[in-house]
Amino acid sequence: MYDVKQIRNTVILGHGNSGKTTLAEALLFTAGAIKRLGKVDDGTASMDFEEEEIKRQISTSTACNHFTWKKQQIFLSDTPGDDNFFNEAKFASLMADSAILAVGSVLGVRNQTEHFVDLIQDRQLPCLICITKMDRERANFQKTVEEIKEAFQLNPVVLYLPIGQENKFQGVVDIVNQQALLFKKNGTMQQGEIPADMIDEAAARRENMMEYVAETDDDLIEIFLEEGELSQEELTTGLIAGVSQGKIAPVFPCSSLNNAGSSLVLDAITDLLPSPAQRPAAIGTDPTTKDLIERAGTAEAPFSAQVFKTMADPFAGRLTIFRVMSGTLQGDSFYNSSKGAAERFSHLFLMHGKEQKEVESAVPGMIVAVAKLKETETGDTLCEQNAPILYERPEPMPWVISYAVRATNEKEEEKLFSVLTRLLDEDPTLKMTREHQTHEVLISGVGQVHLDALKDKLQRKFSVEMELALPKIPYRETLKAKATAQGKHKKQSGGRGQYGDCTIELEPLNNDEHFEFVDKIVGGVIPQQYRPAVEKGILEAMEKGVIAGYPFEGLKVTLIDGSFHNVDSSEMAFKIAGSLAFKKGVIKADPVLLEPIMEMEIRVDQDHVGDVMGDLNSRRGRVLGMDSADKYELVKAQVPQAEIQLYAPDLTSMTGGRGSFRVWFSHYEEVPAHIAEKIIAEHNAA
Ligand SMILES: Nc1nc2c(ncn2[C@@H]2O[C@H](COP(=O)(O)OP(=O)(O)O)[C@@H](O)[C@H]2O)c(=O)[nH]1
Ligand SMILES: [Mg+2]
Known part of the structure; x- marks a missing residue:
């Protein structure tokens, strides 16, 4: 049984290539959750396990993991930084109680960094900032911290000052405790001497930090103003409080590729970031009364959870990943209040990258998964049937690009669409629509790379190949002027003849309607039984268009005259006559x-x-x-x-x-x- 106070649930956010996946890898390795330190570059990182991620060397989907550090249960999600997969980061940030923002020490703050800071601030997530890739040439810790200070209201506070940069990055000065910590290969630290040329700066930074921390709390500022300083204990507790209220964001220099600085970050996760119990209660509504309901993040409250991710697996089927908001989940069923349906499951899992490990129960803050639910989708609320609650469904990123899709091999059409339907489940930013006019199936997504990655995924994971083409534009035709035209269909040589003759007036319909037909025949010049055939003939011709082959719209036709033959007239002949009159008339009626x-x-x-x-x-x-x-x-x-x-x-x-x-x-x-x-x-x- 897990203790909520011992849980930390955090998400790594940052622009693409800022070193998030490598950082996650180093944290997992240092905590002993993985046996070897994998690399993004050679496709061995345990958080980038999807084939498309290995191929592109970017994360395209959130990877959830769980491990233990200093007896605390840590739930860590690694998210994509690319715009095309921003929705993954967005939904992952909704599952977490805190965030780790990764900013590269060479390139610093990028345009996209802002999107992730927005996520952090929207949810008021307490946050740590990792300045990554400190071993790289032209790494610049100070400059990066300054950029962050300037660009965002995160209040970065340097807890550890790097000793050396680039290939001389060998350790840190711990500002709070005024000691040097040198990196060991396994990701932990050993104590050392503060380099002589850093002693003054270290002391000055501690003074500075005191003031900064004091300012976040009324009691502390009073003490600070009276005594001129804070005690070690006041500084530490002030720091913890400041971080968990989101008033201070501690900064860490890291070089995850060398596993340098990992234990400092792990310690900060357990010591500085809040447990789910310390976060504000979740707020939902009562499905019947619509009243607001608060659910505290305690194991004793009624169970509730929200689904933030669905994974389609070709073998295991559908995996639903959710965060427990309140109460304890045990047993083999829950109620989906979004769908109004009870769901059963046979196993509850903890996520370990692509693998899952069975677990007995789940409490607030935990990210867990179940397989093969029938109705549950991403965004749904799960709860107890007799204590129902509905959490607000998160809004997926809007689709902005569409392609016409078809199977490369015509025989695989059915398979393609059945797989696509499954993947729609997994990714709320994908949309599939059938265009009636152009008879194309359109697939819409968040960007070019998004749809390219989808194409790869289909091929590698499900072995279906699809082709993407720019969709046909559904042009239409209409007319702007009035015209009168006669259509005459006459074939009377040998055998049974054909005879149909009609005169119609064409004019634009200005009421957004498709078509209107008025019958003004007098004296039976066309017998009643043939008049609907004229209309039918026109409607059929409208579908094929006149000037460029696009469907015709907004047409009013008045049938005013015609003639017939006792023997040779037929419905077919009048249909043809109608279509002839229509085509002739349109040309005269200023078609556009x-x-x-x-x-x-x-x-x-x-x-x-x-x-x-x-x-x-x-x-x-x-x-x-x-x-x-x-x-x-x-x-x-x-x-x-x-x-x-x-x-x-x-x-x-x-x-x-x-x-x-x-x-x-x-x-x-x-x-x-x-x-x-x-x-x-x-x-x-x-
Ligand atoms: N030199 C160096 N390279 C790093 C470090 N961390 C990440 N990288 C490289 O930076 C690139 C992007 O890293 P990745 O972890 O995939 O970034 P993400 O897109 O934020 O997940 C990869 O080529 C990594 O090998 C580091 O600490 N030092
Ligand atoms: Mg990544």
Whole structure:
């Protein structure tokens, strides 16, 4: 049985390539959870176990792990830093009680670092900051700390000052205890002498730290002002309180590739970061009354949990990963209050990277998994049926790029779509839709790399190959003027003849309706039984379009005249006559192409607003307005779908990764003539 106070649940966040996975590896190794120190670069890191991660040497999915350090149960999640997989980091941050922010000592704060700091601040997660890769050439600890101070309100406080940098990085000065600690190969430290040239700085930093810590607490500041200093105990307890309230973020220099500094971080996780019991109670609602309910993170409260991840495994089936929010989970069932369904399971697991280890029960703060649930999806709340609660479903990152997908081998179409359906479960940022007009299946995601990685995953994990192509734009045709046309179908040479003749008026329908048919035949010039055939013929011809092969929209037809033959007229003949009249009429009625216009909301930093607007202009976009949101500007615009099929990668390169956007369908609009000409020419050439 686990004690909630002995649990620490933390998530590693930071931009891509900042050394998160390597740091996780070093922590696991030092704590004895893995036997060898794996490397991202040769594909042996235990947190990057998916084939696509090994191939790309980037994490694409959150890896959860559990290990013990100093009798504490540590739950550690390693997340992707790439924008394409930001949703993984976002959801993982919702499972954790604290965060470790990784910032590289060479490149320092990057544009993307901001996104992760936003996650930390949104949830007010207490946080440690690791300055990674201290062994690298041009590593600069001080400069990196200064950058962090400047860019974010995290209040970094250096607990350990590096002794040496680059290949001379050999240990740290422990500021609180004024001692030197030198690295040992196994990730732990041995005591040493503070280098002579660091003694003064170390002492000054301790003074400084006292003041800093004192300022986070009313009692401490009083003591500090009276006594001029804090006792060792006051400093330590003040530090712990400051960290767990998110007022101070301790900074650690690390070189995880050499396993240097790992035990310092592990100690900080257990000694400085809060247990689930110290975090604010979880807040949900009562599913029937909608009243707010608080659930404290104690083992005695009624059980509740939330699902943050689902993994599709080709062999084991579906694995549902959730964090216990309150109470104790035991037995073989729980209630899914999001779906209103009871779920049964046979084993409860702890996650160890790609492996799982069975466990008897789970208490708040623990990340656990069960296999083969029937209805449960990511975001769902699990609880006791007689103490139901619903937690707010986290909003996945919006999709911004779509491709038409098909199986490379036509025979594998069915398999492809069944596997894709399973993967949709696993990744809430993937969307699959069938486009009725173009008959394409579209797969939408968060970015180019996101969909490329999906393609790889399908091939490697499920051995189906898929092809991605830019989707066809669902253009439509319509008319702008009125016209009258006659359609006559006549074949009366030998045998039974065919005869149908109709005259119709065509005009635009301005009410968003697809089609309207008015029958104004008088005196039976076309017998009643043939008139619906005229309408049918027109409808069928509309599907195929007239000028460029796209479906025709917004047409009102009035049937005004015609003639028939007693023997040779038939339904078929009038259908053909109708379609002939339609085609002839359309040509005279100023036909045009319509294109889908999308509404976009682009979030970008001040520095790039100008570039983004200029670019929208060149994409035939119309800016509707601007808004400010925090440090960002929100640009609202309408842009033709044809112009933004690859907007996601373009925006990333335009803004250095600081832009993001949402997009949704707005309406149809006429295609400008010079562009319509090209589309029509392409159609005629095909
Ligand atoms: N020299 C050096 N390289 C490192 C260190 N930590 C990570 N790296 C390298 O930096 C790259 C990115 O590391 P990774 O852990 O995958 O970063 P992540 O994307 O944040 O998970 C890899 O090539 C690592 O080998 C370190 O402490 N020292
Ligand atoms: Mg990684």
